[in-house]
Amino acid sequence: KYDVSGNDMLQWWESDGRTELALLHLESFGNPRAFSRTARRVTRRIPVLTVDAGRTDAGRKAAASHTAAAATRTMTRGALFTQAGITATRSVGELLETAALLHSQPLPEGSRVAIVTNAGGAGVLTADACAEAGLALPPFTPTMIDELLAVLPDGAAIGNPVDATAAVSEEQLTECVDRLTRCSGIDAVVVALVPTAIAAATGDDLVRAVTAAPGRRTRPVLAVRLEQDQPVRLLPAADGGTIPSYAEPQAAARALAHAAARAAWLARPAGVVPDLEDIETGRARTVVAEYLAAHPDGGWLDPRTCADLLACYSVPQIPWAWADSEDAAVLAAERLRGFDGRVVMKAHWPGLLHKAQEHAVHLDLRGDAQVRAAFRDLETRFAGLMTGVVLQPLAVRGTELFAGVVQDEVFGPLVLFGLGGTATEVLADHAARLAPLTDRDVHDLITSPRCAPLLLGANGSTPVDLGELEQLLMRLSRMAADLPQLAEADFNPVLATPDGVTVLDARVRLLPRRPQDPYLRRLR
Incomplete structure (x- = not known):
């Protein structure tokens, strides 16, 4: 980092014509906005993985606004990684586990996993790990059950996981794995193996059932070997490729969840920042300039000035x-x-x-x-x-929400959204994205919090006006991007009903500052 930044590395890997996968350990960002722009482009071509170090955020002030209290460093970094398509892991070990899978296997089309094992206990452990990682274990169709019963030994249990029993042979397990990889309702196969006396007596090598014929498998296959002495290994395959093998089912599940998340990110269209009507940026800058002229140190706006500023962006107010x-x-x-x-x-x-x-x-x-x-x-x-x-x-009855923005000195404006009212900080049901928001970012903000079903019409209720809610977040994002002096904006509660969205209470804090580029500042 003395003279080569993370941005420099990304641009090199993007253009060198050789790099297929990039690993970064970033303790700090010189210019996060440039990093995000570059990463969004690079991650469309190659996977970029990092360790999300420095996640803790001590010392939040009790007197902070709801927005500032919610905008933790973890949330800010998470927004950057999510929007840029970067795979963020929690440790170096998890980084290597995920890299092994992304390097050796195709991406899964979804999160549906089939597990096959030669020991019921290993299958249960692997199923638990997959479920905890957010992966799905769908039931098999009657046709697939019949196909598996036809190739597996008597006594095999055809659920998900598939317990092939200790009597399964190398040939039978190979056929079982092949059939599962061809199943249309499955996106990945995890094979959990333990050494058995039967396999030792017959000379069967069950690992070869995983590595023998990967060339004809179009879905990712992972091995879990509980006796393995290394956390992750790449097993040589018959076609010259490799199969990742993990010592713990949790490691395999985490890696597979990251791979599924990357596949989902690639499948989404790139977002766009839409044009907004009824925006008066010039008048907003005048409001800000007049306030700061009267209050050189900045501060929280009085109700009249706050309302005037929101009106410049057509934010609906009661x-x-x-x-x-x-x-x-x-x-x-x-x-x-x-x-x-x-x-x-x-x-x-x-x-x-x-x-x-x-x-x-x-x-x-x-x-x-x-x-x-x-x-x-x-x-x-x-x-x-x-x-x-x-x-x-x-106000009429409706769903109380929270929307806000905080200006991070390094990352820029961070927009937050979630459940509002007096329980905002207690429940901490928030999502965050860095401004300027694209239409995809706004969709993520609305659907990510746990309260999202309330907005979409849970239990037969009428959905709130999602179009107006999207507009509110877009206008908040635009205000933050236009005005670097906007240190915090706190809309709580925001009342959402089927007939519209209204800000019931708003707080805005301004500070004297100019737009600045942290990277250029570092070079001075």
Whole structure:
């Protein structure tokens, strides 16, 4: 790294005409944005693997916004690797296990695995490992069961895994593996073997059943040999190729899961950053410049400036009004009651981040008396802090989500999305991608969190307006890409219903800074 960067290596491997697989151990990034652009191109041609080192992220401040608290280093690096198509492993051992498979075998078309073993216990261990790695073990069709029964010894159990029993011969196992690799419902075959007295007595070499005829196999085949003294080996095959052999089923399953993920990434079309309508970048930059001129050290925007900035990107916001006195709050509530008749009051002062935690919110206020009482309560409890209140109509019922962006000094703007409301940090159900977002990135953001079924119409419910949700994330991404001074943006909650998407509460922090290239900064 003294004078050769990871970017330099990627570009060399891309153009040398010889490299078929690249392994990287990156402790730091000189220019992650250039690295991501280059890697997206290179990984379409060759696999690029790395060890995701430095995953821990200590010292998150309790006072941070929801976005900053969620944007851990692990999440940021994960977004970079995912978007660039890089296979990120958790250790050097896992790196080598995966490289052995990608080097020696074709990619699986999916994640459906068949397991065959000469010992039931080894098959169970391998099945558990595959399931834990996210791989599927589908049942066989009646036709395939009949074919396997015809070639295996009496007593064989034709499930998945297939227990060929200790009596299986080399010839029988070879035929079994060949038939499984030709099965249309299977994407890969794992052969788990243990040494047996029967095989030693007959002279059968069951490993040869795996390596004898790989040339006619179009799907990846892996061996698991529990007596193997090395974590991973490449076994010479009859056609001059190799078969990866693992000492533990977990290693084989991890490698196969990485291979399936790469195949899925290659099968996806490259995303595009769509054009957006009703964007006023020039006016947004003016809003930012005027705020920073009045606040040279930056800070959290007041509600009016925040709303103006969001309006520049046509971010949908719930109607609201500002009040700095009890009488003004009553008048504002009267104007807003036309939406539903009930209003919400939120205290405000510079630097207030978590209103619910501070008990600075009153919900479902009806009539002037309740509005006055709520204002007096907030004014009393936060005397010397509160500068006013924000009033909004009470929102309809829907799914509360969270969307935000944090400007990473090294990686650039990171967009986060997930389950919102007061449980945002407790449940930590988030996904993240680096801006600018493509249409594929937005799709991943929406479908990756565990709460995704709620958005797509779980249990017969009506899906939320996914088109509007996509637009919100696109506009947030565009705002972050346009404005390097945007340090954090925190939309929580975002209310999603079948009829649309609305930001109920927004926080934006600006800092004085200019666009900069970390790589050029390093060269100065």
